[in-house]
Amino acid sequence: MSCLKTYDDTEWFTHAGQAFTQNVEADLEAGGVLWFPKLRFELTDAEQALLDPSLVDPKTKNISIRGPDAQLKGAAPTSNRQEELRQMIRRYRDHASALVDRLFPHYRGHLTVANTSYRPVAVEGRASSWRKDDTRLHVDAFPSNPSQGMRLLRVFNNINPSGVPRAWRVGEDFETFSRRHLDRIQAPLPGSAWLMEKLHVTKRRRTEYDHIMLQLHDRAKADMAWQQNSEQQAVDFPPGSTWVVFSDQVLHAAMGGQFMLEQTFTLESQDLLFPQLSPLHVLERLKGRPLRT
Numbered sequence: 001m002s003c004l005k006t007y008d009d010t011e012w013f014t015h016a017g018q019a020f021t022q023n024v025e026a027d028l029e030a031g032g033v034l035w036f037p038k039l040r041f042e043l044t045d046a047e048q049a050l051l052d053p054s055l056v057d058p059k060t061k062n063i064s065i066r067g068p069d070a071q072l073k074g075a076a077p078t079s080n081r082q083e084e085l086r087q088m089i090r091r092y093r094d095h096a097s098a099l100v101d102r103l104f105p106h107y108r109g110h111l112t113v114a115n116t117s118y119r120p121v122a123v124e125g126r127a128s129s130w131r132k133d134d135t136r137l138h139v140d141a142f143p144s145n146p147s148q149g150m151r152l153l154r155v156f157n158n159i160n161p162s163g164v165p166r167a168w169r170v171g172e173d174f175e176t177f178s179r180r181h182l183d184r185i186q187a188p189l190p191g192s193a194w195l196m197e198k199l200h201v202t203k204r205r206r207t208e209y210d211h212i213m214l215q216l217h218d219r220a221k222a223d224m225a226w227q228q229n230s231e232q233q234a235v236d237f238p239p240g241s242t243w244v245v246f247s248d249q250v251l252h253a254a255m256g257g258q259f260m261l262e263q264t265f266t267l268e269s270q271d272l273l274f275p276q277l278s279p280l281h282v283l284e285r286l287k288g289r290p291l292r293t
Contacts, residue, residue, distance in 0.1 A: 003170050003233060003250070005032045009039050012095040014102050025106050025273040028153075031173055033235070033245045034103070040240035041095060041157045041261060047088045051161050051259055053120045055079050061126065064117040065089045074117075089116050089261070096155040096263035103244070110271035111153070114264040122258040123167075134254045136221040137171040137232065139279070140247040141213035146206040149280040149292050151272070152248040153265040158239045160259040165236035171220075171251030172231045175282050178216060180226075182286055185215045209280055209291035213248070220251065249279050 007021045014020055021036075028034055043050075055076055056063050063074040063085055070093075072086045079085075093116040101108060123135065130136070140152050158166045171177065188211040196202045220226070234255075237243055245252070269278040276285075284291050 003031065003033045004035050004235060006035050006037065009036050012039065012041075013098045020102060022102050022105060025104050028104070028244065028246060029272055029274050029277045031246070031250055031277075033170060033243055033250060035235075035237070036242040036244075037238070038240070039099075039157075039242040041092060041159055041242070043088070043159060046084065048161070050081060050085055050088055050118075051120065051159070053122070053258070055081060055085065056120055061121050062117040062119040063089065064115045065093065066115050085118065089118050092116060092118075092157070092261045093263055096157075099155060099242070100153065100244070100265060106273045107267055107271065111265045111267050114266050116264070117262045119260045119262065120258065123254050123256050130221055131218060133221060136227055137169060137230070137251045137253045138217050138220050139174070139177075139213065139249065139251055141210065141217040143214060144201065145203050146210035147213070147248065147266070148204065148207050149209050149269050149278075151246055151267040151269060151278060153244070153267055154247045155242065155244050155263040155265075156237070157242045157261045158237050158257065158259070159261060160239040160257065163239060164257055164259075165238045166257035166260055167255040168235045168237065169253040169255060170233045170235055171253075174249045174251070174279055175286075177220070177251055178279075178283060178286060181216055181219045182212070182283070185212055185219075187211075207292045209283060212283055212287075212291065213279065 005027045009021050011018060011020065024034060057074050057076050060074040063072070065072055065086060070086055070090045072082055075082050075085055093113065097113060100111065156166070188208060193206045197205050269275050269280045272278055275281055280291065
């Protein structure tokens with residue numbers, strides 16, 4: 001198997017007369033990992049001092065900005081570099097936004113800019129429960145934040161200063177994986193979605209689609225035999241490279257690395273170039289009924 005689609009771009013922003021990649025929605029929506037090995041996010045001299053895991057709050061594993069005012073979350077409360085962190089992460093958000101605008105012209109006007117994160121903590125040795133263990137293959141689905149079928153488009157960049165790659169595993173295609181587990185997933189309890197929303201357990205109503213995606217996430221992480229023996233590919237993303245993926249579709253696991261930036265965008269399934277390839281439509285076809293009602 002080979003999920004990587006490699007492109008030679010060296011610039012985030014479009015310049016007159018420059019050759020650059022665009023119109024690659026089809027590769028992304030088919031479950032590809034778009035890799036730009038020469039697309040470096042250059043840190044300023046001042047930002048080099050931010051390559052320090054002590055800047056993150058010990059209670060979390062990353063530092064992020066949220067919303068149009070770039071509210072900073074996850075920085076160590078005692079840090080005197082919070083504004084510098086905010087500006088670096090905001091600058092990465094601007095770069096990632098420019099990149100997806102030219103890569104995916106079909107999505108223009110439909111993408112929503114979500115959280116931007118800086119991950120200075122090493123993957124190796126990080127204590128975690130099995131559900132939160134991202135070294136196990138999984139698709140992204142979040143218990144408190146139902147997507148209701150929205151796509152999760154993510155732009156990653158490795159800024160490690162010591163030559164350490166971001167090591168991933170990428171698993172089998174989404175439909176093959178779903179067929180393996182779907183018949184064993186029971187329907188949610190009647191009224192449970194309403195109750196969780198009213199009690200603010202979830203930020204919005206959890207649809208049957210969200211219920212299935214959470215079950216697929218958990219079943220993948222719990223099945224150690226499948227984790228070890230299923231079809232998969234090891235991929236190392238070296239420092240100075242960028243990769244783009246729909247993380248709700250591509251089974252992935254982060255095996256190693258430190259110092260990474262990540263930008264999330266959301267997109268409605270109907271705004272894809274090929275909506276029938278989205279997890280929502282794949283699961284609705286396999287189940288034979290709508291899953292967002």
